[in-house]
Amino acid sequence: MYAIHFPGAIQLEVKRPLKFLILLNPHSGKGHAHALFKGNVQRMLQDAGIQHTLIITERQNHARELVREADLSKWDALVIMSGDGLLFEVVNGLMEREDWEEAIQTPLGVLPGGSGNALAASIHHFSGLQAVSSEELLISCGFILCKGLVSQLDLTSVCLASSQRLFSFLSLAWGFVSDVDIESEKYRHVGAARFTVGTLVRLASLRVYRGKLAYLPTENPMSQPSLVDSTATFRQRLPQSNSDSCCPSNGLLGHTLQNSSNSNNTPKSKQSNPSPLSVFGPTDFLLNPLNQPVPGHWTVVQDEDFVLVVAMYQSHLAEDMLAAPASRLDDGIIHLIYVKAGISRRSLLHLFLAMEKGGHLNTNCPHVVYVKVKALRLEPYSPKGIITVDGELVDYGPVQAQIHGSLARLIAW
Numbered sequence: 001m002y003a004i005h006f007p008g009a010i011q012l013e014v015k016r017p018l019k020f021l022i023l024l025n026p027h028s029g030k031g032h033a034h035a036l037f038k039g040n041v042q043r044m045l046q047d048a049g050i051q052h053t054l055i056i057t058e059r060q061n062h063a064r065e066l067v068r069e070a071d072l073s074k075w076d077a078l079v080i081m082s083g084d085g086l087l088f089e090v091v092n093g094l095m096e097r098e099d100w101e102e103a104i105q106t107p108l109g110v111l112p113g114g115s116g117n118a119l120a121a122s123i124h125h126f127s128g129l130q131a132v133s134s135e136e137l138l139i140s141c142g143f144i145l146c147k148g149l150v151s152q153l154d155l156t157s158v159c160l161a162s163s164q165r166l167f168s169f170l171s172l173a174w175g176f177v178s179d180v181d182i183e184s185e186k187y188r189h190v191g192a193a194r195f196t197v198g199t200l201v202r203l204a205s206l207r208v209y210r211g212k213l214a215y216l217p218t219e220n221p222m223s224q225p226s227l228v229d230s231t232a233t234f235r236q237r238l239p240q241s242n243s244d245s246c247c248p249s250n251g252l253l254g255h256t257l258q259n260s261s262n263s264n265n266t267p268k269s270k271q272s273n274p275s276p277l278s279v280f281g282p283t284d285f286l287l288n289p290l291n292q293p294v295p296g297h298w299t300v301v302q303d304e305d306f307v308l309v310v311a312m313y314q315s316h317l318a319e320d321m322l323a324a325p326a327s328r329l330d331d332g333i334i335h336l337i338y339v340k341a342g343i344s345r346r347s348l349l350h351l352f353l354a355m356e357k358g359g360h361l362n363t364n365c366p367h368v369v370y371v372k373v374k375a376l377r378l379e380p381y382s383p384k385g386i387i388t389v390d391g392e393l394v395d396y397g398p399v400q401a402q403i404h405g406s407l408a409r410l411i412a413w
């Protein structure tokens with residue numbers, strides 16, 4: 001079905017027409033996704049010999065349910081036109097299938113229709129083109145989609161105290177970044193500028209977030225799969241038990257997705273809302289159960305007062321936020337960036353301004369730490385707060401994550 005095109009990328013078979021299933025969230029961004037699709041992309045797909053079936057999503061979790069049940073053999077790719085939230089549903093829907101190993105290899109495609117569009121911006125960035133936004137980004141991603149070059153994509157397994165396990169393609173955030181992401185929902189009518197507005201509002205009421213952060217650096221020999229059992233997979237139907245609220249370290253423990261109750265006062269519109277299901281996926285061989293200490297060879301950060309913690313596995317946090325310039329789609333690395341308390345408002349603003357071009361990591365700001373890791377654990381002490389995974393609100397509390405290199409595939413380049 002696939003033919004090698006050039007190193008690092010695989011082209012979908014030259015056979016055309018290709019068949020794409022396109023899932024479009026009509027409410028994403030400013031609510032114009034359907035018109036944007038018809039005006040900019042439809043014709044491009046026709047000209048490229050790509051047949052598509054367009055499904056307009058009707059509700060939260062619609063896409064997730066569809067891909068969980070779909071006959072994937074009918075499609076050469078699953079494409080979303082929305083923000084990152086819809087892709088998050090698709091990825092997790094695929095990982096909830098018994099045939100997850102094969103299902104998650106279905107090439108995914110992204111057309112930006114939201115206000116953040118971080119993965120779309122990352123794909124555009126990786127293609128080496130100059131930064132663009134809005135409709136120009138859509139046209140660029142449409143063109144990339146039509147070329148049909150498939151790349152490997154890392155996914156990160158994220159485990160919550162509620163025993164939920166989620167698969168993330170973009171980011172895990174706590175503190176300033178996740179607060180801005182969720183609190184700026186109310187400014188979504190201004191599009192991508194909502195993050196700028198949200199950043200300024202949050203800067204005015206800058207907070208310190210208390211917690212414990214630990215990680216496994218990439219250079220640690222114990223990060224290498226050859227030293228641990230990386231081959232075991234995680235297939236059995238799991239019991240509805242909360243007794244081991246952790247991720248499996250040996251392939252035997254399970255995670256049951258549970259309906260999450262949002263115990264804090266944060267907005268619910270972006271709450272990730274998984275259905276109670278058996279969970280499949282690769283074993284998190286680097287993680288200890290959440291109710292046990294992290295492995296002894298992990299680094300435990302001495303500071304416990306933070307302004308933000310963000311773990312990235314793509315380059316962009318939003319269209320104009322090049323947060324992890326060194327990140328690549330399939331580098332097998334979590335780019336962990338944290339800002340320690342004590343930073344002035346002025347320096348933080350300077351950091352965010354520099355982030356537009358990715359210069360924030362070169363400012364020599366003593367409060368900023370950047371480290372490449374394979375796994376991490378975050379235990380917030382503050383009783384209330386916001387944690388996001390791929391920009392979606394998840395249960396607040398202890399969380400840990402491990403990257404799984406090249407687990408999925410993405411149309412990019």
Ligand SMILES: Nc1ncnc2c1ncn2[C@@H]1O[C@H](COP(=O)(O)OP(=O)(O)OP(=O)(O)O)[C@@H](O)[C@H]1O
Nearest residue numbers: 028029057058059060082083085086114115116117
């Ligand atoms: N028809 C629909 N009605 C309501 N919610 C929907 C519908 N279709 C999808 N959703 C949900 O909307 C949520 C937000 O979608 P998504 O993140 O893709 O767009 P967005 O919020 O506009 O993007 P961004 O985060 O970049 O602003 C997702 O969790 C998705 O489940």
